[in-house]
Amino acid sequence: MMEWGDWELREWSSALAARSLGFGLLGGESGPDEWASRLLEDRSLAGLVSEIEAEAARMLGEPEPELTDELFRMFAETGDRLAYEKVYFARRKRLCAFGVMSWLRPEEEAYRDSLHRTAWSICNEFTWCLPAHYGEKRGRFGNIDLFAAETGFALAELSALLGDRLDAELRAQIGMEMERRLFEPFLEQGPYPWERLENNWSSVCAGSIGAAALYGIRDTDRLVRVLERVHVSMACFLAGYGEDGACVEGYGYWQYGFGYYAYYSDLLKRATGGAIDGFAIPKVKGIALFQQRCFSCGDMVVNFSDSPQRSGIFMGLTLRLRDEFPEVALPEAALRAPFAADHCGRWAPAVRNLIWAAEARGALLAKASELRKAAGDTETSAHVGWPTEAHFMTDAAWLMSRYVAEDGSVYSFAAKGGHNGESHNHNDCGHFLLHADGEVYLADLGSGMYTKQYFGPERYTFWCNGSQGHSLPIVRGQLQQEGAEHRAVVTKVLLSDVEDELGLELSGAYPKGAGLLGLERSFQWRKTDGPSLVLVDRFTMAEAPLDALRQDEPIVERFITLLEPKRVEEGVLMLEGGHRLYISYHPEAWRPVITTRSDLNHAGEERHWYTLDFVPLAEGAVGGREEAAFQFSFQKK
Structure with missing residues (x-):
């Protein structure tokens, strides 16, 4: 070559x-x-x-x-x-x-x-x-x-x-x-x-x-x-x-x-x-x-x-x-x-x-x-040029799936594996996005304002760079760590016309003090006229306490959104934009906590967004196997 x-x-x-x-x-x-x-x-x-x-x-x-x-x-x-x-x-x-x-x-x-x-x-x-x-x-x-x-x-x-x-x-x-x-x-x-x-x-x-x-x-x-x-x-x-x-x-x-x-x-x-x-x-x-x-x-x-x-x-x-x-x-x-x-x-x-x-x-x-003309539309159509397609980029471990529905609505899901030592790195192994018709429902904050501190030892204290500002679990108070040795392992990739699946093993992205023996994250993206994503996290914890393990800290499931989450009914929250994204969870196991956040974007302008945290209502056995499951379902208004 x-x-x-x-x-x-x-x-x-x-x-x-x-x-x-x-x-x-x-x-x-x-x-x-x-x-x-x-x-x-x-x-x-x-x-x-x-x-x-x-x-x-x-x-x-x-x-x-x-x-x-x-x-x-x-x-x-x-x-x-x-x-x-x-x-x-x-x-x-x-x-x-x-x-x-x-x-x-x-x-x-x-x-x-x-x-x-x-x-x-x-x-x-x-x-x-x-x-x-x-x-x-x-x-x-x-x-x-x-x-x-x-x-x-x-x-x-x-x-x-x-x-x-x-x-x-x-x-x-x-x-x-x-x-x-x-x-x-x-x-x-x-x-x-x-x-x-x-x-x-x-x-x-x-x-x-x-x-x-x-x-x-x-x-x-x-x-x-x-x-x-x-x-x-x-x-x-x-x-x-x-x-x-x-x-x-x-x-x-x-x-x-x-x-x-x-x-x-x-x-x-x-x-x-x-x-x-x-x-x-x-x-x-x-x-x-x-x-x-x-x-x-x-x-x-x-x-x-x-x-x-x-x-x-x-x-x-x-x-x-x-x-x-x-x-x-x-x-x-x-x-x-x-x-x-x-x-x-x-x-x-x-x-x-x-x-x-x-x-x-x-x-x-x-x-x-x-x-x-082929789309029967004389005006600019949002999806013209970006058709229905799904790609898994093997080396970067990025999955991008775009679905164009019969009514012209465009829904997209993306998730990443990779490692935490990449160029312009964020600690974000296992992070994911959900977009619909040009609106962000589950978000990545992207780049913040570039300063001396942004590229220095304080880099991962910035929301947009540390795992605290991504849709990822916080395990016993522990965040993902920087460095190429902290990585995701791809366990499954399946792409089809109707459904895409991605499996990741994420325990290696967290420090040993988190007490993780395993963290399996699976995504199931179902491409229909009302697309939905099923997310399942399975945690396997150490049987004995570790020195750095704080027993009083729960596992928190965090999601990042630009839209204010609203309660619909017990076990269901909603993010409302041009579409509605319903978030279903087990109310007997999880309590949602919504917090307004802000930081500075790349241009130095203040931006506002939300962390949606799910906190467990009852603590499981430290040495056991815990599971968190969420479903994100789009519906057109």
Whole structure:
């Protein structure tokens, strides 16, 4: 099988030497002006172009945001990341919007003038690295982190795309900044820790440096030195995925990390005339298919790990992947990510959402129209593009099951095994979700606000990261523990048209002090017009007390929901949204306790939700076998 290490870059030095500026972003015979006209005339892109233009026009009236030493110091002094990052990313948004509009609307001098001011301002930043990643200083500009690398990529590509529309002095400055902030430290001060990480860092950092080098390094031997290191990182990135293609970091990090893998691979494939093709590695196809396997309905995500609950889709990336792999699903056009949704203002995905979508020649709209017609619906249907299907991703131990009923309602169940030492890990072995028609009934909180503490020793005190904030048992006061040794064991998987089953052994995810000899969790997802889930937990406890075992602590069954549980009758609670989810339990054995909770989401905004705890009414024998059974049944209102 083809792997990154199979390509000897020096064999392709002649192909690399023949590349020209602008080779990769546009390709073909058309130049920037012809491409700009094509994009403006493409009706399927009119909405996205209007969004970018509106953002650029709004920012024309705003002063250039200023990064200060005071903002930079806040992370070290208080752990706060948002104050500095808000200004940092506002500058990147300006670079992106003004860059696109300077290309598409060259007659509008205000865009070009503002682009020059923003680009000069970024070139003059004392570091492109975020305070949270500054770490060990390597040279006068600090570390190369995700965003330093992205910034270099963006400036390099902008310079190649706009050419003479940028002042010669600015283009020269961009070249110098790439050299002293990226290429020289990468070659002379590395290796960097991220070069061999098996997560998004390796692809984003290395892919951005490699892309910038393809544009900015004219010496072929020196370029090869850079790309050889980049290829090692790309191999490490792919090693972080199993053969099932699942991204255990969550969908947002798939979009991010695999996106930059694709941006770089596409540029290199074009630069070498197809001789080096990162899409040809067999594992890549499975990764490309992950997107359609982790949406439950519409823009609702199966959001295990540090993932948002909802996400727009990068249509350019999706269509480019579909060019390589016809099995990639074309989602409904309405699911396109708005330009403003990327708070980081990243150039690479934004411009490709235009160019790669245009290269698809309207296939997205044609497919969406075809699917709507087949469904007998002239309006956007929530399930168009996401059909009934079930997948068990073996390496990650994720089960995703989506059922589209005859009336068009969409119901989804997802559960995970895995281990508690994953990248962007949550202690969540055995956790599960229930969604219906774009609403969350049993929830994953996703990612919280990123702070110094969030990625430090206090990580699992945060609700969204520790098992206390997941739909999991609390055993004698003990929570699941972090570390790859704390894991689930898959005991059963059965997928069919009418029913899916998953069995997990979870005792290994808990500390020995919990006194667990066994914890078998089974899910039975019955797919009918009123789908239901039967959850059974079987606990086998130690016969003799352990030192860390507190006899007065009961086993608590916890569930996480965004909807307030309401009592219907004895033994039945209800979560009410567009549908009703009834929760049935044995009232003689369990007492429900409902508690309102809150924390901060990824944007630093307060969010409210509920823990639904079932506490046993009578304590069983410590050495015995205890069982908890619950049924979750959907009914349409």
